[in-house]
Amino acid sequence: MNGPKLGRTQRQHVITKLLAAHRVTSQEQLVDLLLAEGVTSTQATVSRDLVDLGAIKVRTGDGESAYAIPELPHDQRAPxxxxxxxxxxxxxxxxxxxxxxxxxxxxxxxxxxxxxxxxxxxxxxxxxxxxxxxxxxxxxxxxxxxxxxxxxxxxxxxxxxxxxxxxxxx
The missing domain is CATH 3.30.1360.40 (Gyrase A; domain 2)
Known part of the structure; x- marks a missing residue:
């Protein structure tokens, strides 16, 4: 299934939501999660988006590395x-x-x-x-x-x- 090609800002918004909702350990996994949301993207595009968003890989409590975005807008309250x-x-x-x-x-x-x-x-x-x-x-x-x-x-x-x-x- 091919999804729509979203603009950079829209795609990055979806990526931000996916990183908040899932433990994403690879760019390939993120491409698959985007596709599940109906968004078609390449690994190279996802790589650039992660850089633009300031995403970094951090070690989780179990020692695995996962992507995270350290700063989100302050008007977003974390439930x-x-x-x-x-x-x-x-x-x-x-x-x-x-x-x-x-x-x-x-x-x-x-x-x-x-x-x-x-x-x-x-x-x-x-x-x-x-x-x-x-x-x-x-x-x-x-x-x-x-x-x-x-x-x-x-x-x-x-x-x-x-x-x-x-x-x-x-």
Whole structure:
């Protein structure tokens, strides 16, 4: 089945949606996913689109590499299921201090988690700072620290990642 040839912007929009919905490990897989959506494209075109979109390959929690787009427009909020998938794939550890939550990821993945968290627009998150494999989350209200009674943020993020609290935090 041959699908329509979409313009670059339209095709890249479809690619962005596919990368958010699927763990895409190769350009060939992305060509097949596009075709399943009715969009005909070549591997060379998909390769250029991935460069244009700023897509990078990151290691997932199981060590496999998959394409991800680190920055999406800030007016797109990440629904909980997307946040759960991103955290489940890339967050390996959650720690908390009084006003910070610290997430650890595989190398090269912290910015993907940070972008998803920023788009989620959680009211208790003032902002995030991502390095290579570490993400700092600044808690909005210093009177409600990330640990103790309002450690709900750290607990919620652990739950999204499918992690259990450490002994020190139980």
């Amino acid at each position: 909980d299921d997307h946040l759960r998938r991103v955290f489940g794939d890339w967050v390996v550890e959650v720690a908390a201090t009084d006003t910070l939550v610290v997430l650890r990821t595989p190398p090269g993945s912290a910015h993907v988690v940070g972008s998803a968290l920023d788009r989620a627009d959680l009211p208790e998150v003032a902002g995030t700072v991502a390095g290579d494999d570490t993400l700092f989350i600044v808690v909005c209200d210093p009177d409600r620290p990330a640990t103790g009674p309002s450690g709900a943020l750290a607990d919620r993020l652990r739950e999204l990642a499918g992690l259990t609290p450490s002994r020190d935090e139980r």
